[in-house]
Amino acid sequence: MRFNDVLRIGALAVLVAMPISARACAGLTDGPRGTVVSVADGDTIVLDTGMVVRLIGTQAPKLPQGSEDFVAWPKAEAARAALETLTLGKQVIIRYGGETMDRHGRTLGQTYVLGSPEIWVQQQMVAAGLARLYTFADNRACSGELMAAEGKARANRLGIWSDPYYAVRRADRPDDLAQRSGHYELVEGRVLQADTVQGRVYLNFGRTWKQDFTAVIDRAALALFSGSGIDPLQLGGALVRVRGWVDVHDGPRIAVTHPEQIEVLAYK
Known part of the structure; x- marks a missing residue:
């Protein structure tokens, strides 16, 4: 049996074990329909119309994808195979909840396999542990449902959550985090201090801000936080989980552009 066949059988087993229907995200706008003719990876499909669809809200x-220097992330083939099992040859509808196209010309939307009931593709992939929540400031719809699905998959160590590559990192280990610069990470820890400097909010996770991990919330993001129910300046002492791309500038940090990047696990 070929390796790709094994992946497809494994992906089918995971998806069959899940509920056939999934509660759809409310408040979306109907977009185009089409039949899926190919699957590029675990979050990108191509329709018979030629439209390339990026499954927004997930990563x-x-x-x-043709880049010779790029090393595939663990379980990338399994994720692609699962998405193939779920969508290939099937009719789908794309629904919008934010920006509808990215700079690469890909359509951005929540994707549903048509039928009775419909199947929400993003939720199925996240619930199987073959994608994680990944939102943008201009595309945040459905994040609550997807975060809940991710939490269950992570607790049950499904898919990517069984691999150390995707482990939730510790905020109190800045040297380890610095080694993950350029990677998208989930970082968990207790905020030592929340402070405002030149219009930005800094969540410091250690006493030495030039070495320890920091989450930086810019001015534009603060406007979004005002309607989210989270006041960043009240997070001192809180246990939080921050998600985003790690870089290093006076220690490892994550730039926070919207509230969905921060989960408050406990305030004290």
């Missing part, structure tokens, strides 16, 4: 393990 699946990445494949090289």
Whole structure:
């Protein structure tokens, strides 16, 4: 049996074990329909109309996509195979909850396999542990449902959550985090201090701000936080989980552009 066949059988087993229907995200706008003719990776499909659809709200393990220097992330082929099992040859509808196209010309939307009931593709992939929540300031719809699905998959160590590559990192280990610069990470820890400097909010997770991990919330993001129910300046002492791309500038940090990047696990 070929390796790709094994992946497809494994992906089918995971998806069959899940509920056939999934509660749809409310408040979306109907977009185009089409039949899926190919699956590029675990979060990108191509329709018979030629439309390339990026499954917004999720990030699946990445494949090289022709880049010779890029090393596939663990479980990338399994994620692609699962999405193939779920969508290939099937009619889908794309629904919008934010920006509808990215700079690469890909359509951005929540994707549903048509039928009775419909199947919400993003939720199924996240619930199987083959994608994780990945939102943008201009595309945040459905994040609550997807975060709940991710939490269950992570607790049950499904898919990517069984691999150390995707482990939730500790905020109190800045040297380890610095080694993950350029990677998208989930970082968990207790905020030592929340402070405002030149219009930005800094969540400091250690006493030495030039070495320890920091989450930086910019001015534009603060306007979004005002309607989210989270006041960043009240997070001192809170246990939080921050998600985003790690870089290093006076220690490892994550730039926070919207509230969905921060989960408050406990205030004290």
